[in-house]
Amino acid sequence: xxxLTQPASVSGTPGQSITIxxxxxxxxxxxxxxxxxxxxxxxxxxxxxxxxxxxxPSGISNRFSGSKSGSTASLTISGLQAEDEADYYCCSYAGGxxxxxxxxxxxxxx
Amino acid sequence: xxQLVQSESEVKKPxxxxxxxxxxxxxxxxxxxxxxxxxxxxQGLQWxxxxxxxxxxxxxxxxxxxxxxxxxxxSATTAxxxxxxxxxxxxxxxxxxxxxxxxxxxxxxxxxxxxxxxxSS
Numbered sequence: 001x002x003x004l005t006q007p008a009s010v011s012g013t014p015g016q017s018i019t020i021x022x023x024x025x026x027x028x029x030x031x032x033x034x035x036x037x038x039x040x041x042x043x044x045x046x047x048x049x050x051x052x053x054x055x056x057p058s059g060i061s062n063r064f065s066g067s068k069s070g071s072t073a074s075l076t077i078s079g080l081q082a083e084d085e086a087d088y089y090c091c092s093y094a095g096g097x098x099x100x101x102x103x104x105x106x107x108x109x110x
Numbered sequence: 111x112x113q114l115v116q117s118e119s120e121v122k123k124p125x126x127x128x129x130x131x132x133x134x135x136x137x138x139x140x141x142x143x144x145x146x147x148x149x150x151x152x153q154g155l156q157w158x159x160x161x162x163x164x165x166x167x168x169x170x171x172x173x174x175x176x177x178x179x180x181x182x183x184x185s186a187t188t189a190x191x192x193x194x195x196x197x198x199x200x201x202x203x204x205x206x207x208x209x210x211x212x213x214x215x216x217x218x219x220x221x222x223x224x225x226x227x228x229x230s231s
Contacts, residue, residue, distance in 0.1 A: 001172055003154065036217040038155070045205055045224055046147075046155065051217035089155050093214045097160070097169040099145070104154040 001094055004102035011108040017078040020105045022090030028100055030071035034093035037075045041086045085109040112137035114206050114222035121228045127194040130225045132206030139187035140164040143209040145218055146191045148202040161189055162212055196229045
């Protein structure tokens with residue numbers, strides 16, 4: 001179970017849109033429509049932002065959206081705000097009741 | 111609303127074992143899977159395993175097979191993870207995280223505050 005691949009960092013200016021890709025394999029992202037995204041601010045526990053590729057939990061802004069094509073899932077944040085600056089992790093079901101995370105992406109709001 | 115409260119930080123010697131607890135309060139415990147995820151300093155998240163307390167079935171990441179045990183005490187609404195043969199590479203924050211159901215599609219929606227485990231001689 002290798003970690004999913006994410007860029008180490010992305011950046012954007014307030015109001016812009018950014019997209020964070022998450023690349024897996026046919027053993028995880030490519031096979032299962034079970035990708036979730038987590039936001040983590042320094043010193044805090046992760047927070048669920050997207051589940052089942054495109055679904056938003058109650059209370060999560062519609063500025064956050066998810067998609068998937070083949071073995072790559074993506075998180076898009078529109079209308080960037082300073083508070084969006086955080087680390088973001090994707091996570092996929094990998095079969096056999098196991099899950100795998102991405103390496104994480106640090107989002108900087110310039 | 112369910113809350114997960116974890117045990118305090120630990121400092122362990124190389125070669126020893128550590129057991130971290132995760133107590134659930136405010137909701138049903140045994141029906142929902144509890145997952146364990148760790149994060150080494152400055153590193154990403156790593157899924158370690160999970161347990162479904164109701165049926166007492168645990169699954170583990172291949173990387174930790176044979177070195178990790180996850181169990182639960184339904185009466186105490188508490189899940190545990192025990193990691194043995196510790197090395198400095200096990201120094202990390204260990205999180206428990208609940209899934210709202212037993213389907214594989216259920217995400218990790220509620221997280222504990224994390225427990226820092228430091229392995230040092």
